[in-house]
Amino acid sequence: MSRTVYLDNAATSWPKPEVMMKAMCAFSSSVGANPGRSGHTLSIEAARIILAARETVAALFAIPNPLRVAFTRNATEALNIAIHGLLGEGGHVVTSSMEHNSVMRPLRALEGRGLRVDAAPCSATGELDPRDLLPLLRPETKAVVITHASNVTGTLMPIGEIGAACRERGIALCVDASQTAGTVPIDVEAMRVDLLAFTGHKALLGPQGTGGLYLREGLEHKVAALMQGGTGSASEFEVQPGFMPDKYEAGTPNTIGIAGLGASAGFILERGVEAVREYETGLVARLLAGLSSIPGVSVHGVADASRRSAVVSFTLKGVSPSDAVLSLDANYGIMARPGLHCAPSAHRTIGTFPEGTLRFSPGFFTTPEDIDHAVEAVARIAQGKRR
């Protein structure tokens, strides 16, 4: 039987915990209704499922009030709400040179309408020295929008230090936690995060089509909603309600997805993000050690596994990332991702634009044996062997 080794968890985690499938099946088979819209038993039960998911996700990020979390389709939608909602009328924003297009594209779109964007330069390992960002903060700076960890190199950003500086100056800090939610501990208050955008389908181990945005108390008055529509609340008025989370949740939500996300987030919460982090850091250290020992392999990003999320980008001398990925898939059953990973600026920063890199991203269900299999496969490809 051919073996499948899935190392693309930074794009979407797989496999998923059994409890996620069970929760989604249970919703479909015995609830199914529109949450809280109609007041009957099934409608209220659907709303209870969503509230429970909100509470679980809030607990993961140390958010005291679960209603501060609005559910979205993904981190991209959450980032668009935050960026368009805060900066839609222009002003000045600071970001980093390691951002994903889910941050850069909304910023560039608004730049065309008068927003001024400064990107703090990062090192060739993707690291940001806060001393390179702080001088960019001006009296008119409205927000800092930054990733918690690069999806290309995994490099962790100094969010706590940036958060303290922003809070002092009254600047909103918006963090893209796509790569870290569920696998790197996050405490929104301790880190001084004002807005946290997360996705459900990566390290939270939930289904695709789920994500959310946390807004610190009071920020809903400063962040405009992207969409308006039915919320099952304040129905006598034809204007969108201004309170959390209804302001950002127009229309029927993805209840089946949120049911799955709640179960998956509960699975992580039960084990503890710290324990998940420790396990994955061990896998990354093993992967870094293995890949670094192969002649012709250049590993990008910081060498210390504890300073990166579970993402390892590398290049092979004489073999393009796309050819290598094709061979890993066809000959070794290894699922990996080549190219730019939707983050051109990050590749310019680490010097791999436009060829890109080959990316391995282990996850909660990856085993040390999977890592060894992948390292051996890369070694053989580097030696020019087909298998």
Added chain:
Amino acid sequence: MTAAGWCVLLFDSVSQVLLAEKVLKQAALGHKVIPVPRQISSDCGVCIRFDPAERDRVVEALAGKVEVREICFV
């Protein structure tokens, strides 16, 4: 049910109704989540009905935990 009818707790959102439901359940106070009665509001949302005799205990249980928009008699 008493002769006076029911008391109804109104909230701004469904999420708050369900947070209040959890609080009342934990406090073992009798209640039911129902559609908002037409005589109160044309809102298509839900509210919580309880026995007026329990009013003080309900208010006390929710204080500081969930923001109540209004308490009505129906």
